[in-house]
């Protein structure tokens with residue numbers, strides 16, 4: 001008889017391995033957030049890591065809607081909608097979403113992750129072909145795996161790559177899944193071309209607009225109208241409420257019959273407690289504000305432009321993104337962690353993104369910009385980056401820091417970066 005490997009030991013080894021590779025995660029305890037500031041582990045930091053792009057998370061009308069509905073309906077939903085019925089607050093949210101996004105019907109799901117794995121697992125069967133961009137969100141990969149589908153992944157945003165991926169399974173039922181705005185790169189998928197390809201291939205197109213919803217398109221209606229497409233070209237659309245909307249949860253939108261089919265088949269809906277009515281009411285209030293609060297998007301566009309301009313002036317390599325997600329590529333895991341730690345010491349919280357969130361060798365800082373940031377905070381972050389990045393690259397390349405530092409064009413005096421948060425005084429204890 002062979003001796004079993006203890007599963008606990010295997011887990012411990014996997015964690016130790018991650019630690020050796022500089023991939024272990026440390027999660028800070030956040031005590032308070034106010035505007036773009038947060039207190040984490042006793043330090044006040046400017047938050048450049050959250051997806052609250054429009055500052056709606058703490059909007060008073062959203063909070064009031066949550067409180068009011070909780071007073072009427074309690075904290076939880078009590079059961080799955082399948083069992084106890086769909087609450088009127090959820091029905092209203094679904095109706096408003098369908099109207100706002102111009103789709104026949106919406107189905108609310110607990111979260112974006114649950115929506116994607118549930119939909120993939122319901123739509124795909126063993127041996128089906130699932131064509132995906134190489135950089136799609138983990139939930140789309142996990143869902144296709146759960147279904148036992150064959151994954152064919154193509155180079156990031158490459159339509160030719162997608163054509164080749166379809167050619168690997170000409171006779172199989174096929175689904176094309178992509179993020180509209182990629183969560184770690186801020187890049188935009190070529191949706192119009194992918195929609196044409198999907199139609200030509202008789203494949204079902206599923207677009208995840210977690211990061212475009214609320215940000216792009218008229219009134220923040222998202223990446224589909226921004227690409228001049230609609231429900232005909234993109235039959236299934238996933239939008240999340242946890243990012244720009246500042247809430248929590250998600251919905252899948254599509255034609256009446258397909259959404260009814262998903263409502264019947266998605267196991268993460270059927271076997272999971274429904275969205276709390278109060279949360280549905282709050283999400284709905286915030287949805288209404290996407291259209292009315294146009295100033296939030298205008299202000300965000302100004303912040304993005306300011307960041308990109310400043311980064312270019314300091315010769316910081318920030319890639320192609322016009323979205324609030326701005327990656328600064330580092331490559332090495334340990335160097336990414338070091339820079340993030342130094343930024344934290346300077347008062348800035350940025351995401352240090354490493355595998356498995358991104359491919360090996362492409363670790364990066366993920367800077368996410370928000371309506372809530374002040375010009376000074378953005379300038380301060382860029383100045384800190386301009387100071388820290390050359391020193392780090394010197395230790396890799398052997399190039400002296402001084403020569404690179406001088407090439408960044410920073411003026412010598414009277415222009416020192418303001419590394420301190422500007423609103424600490426308002427923060428309270």
Ligand SMILES: *Cc1c(COP(=O)(O)O)cnc(C)c1O
Pocket residue numbers: 111112113114116137139179183208210211240241242249250
């Ligand atoms: C965040 C995200 C999800 C998951 O959404 P949650 O509501 O956070 O579970 C899915 N897809 C993409 C592209 C995301 O960025």
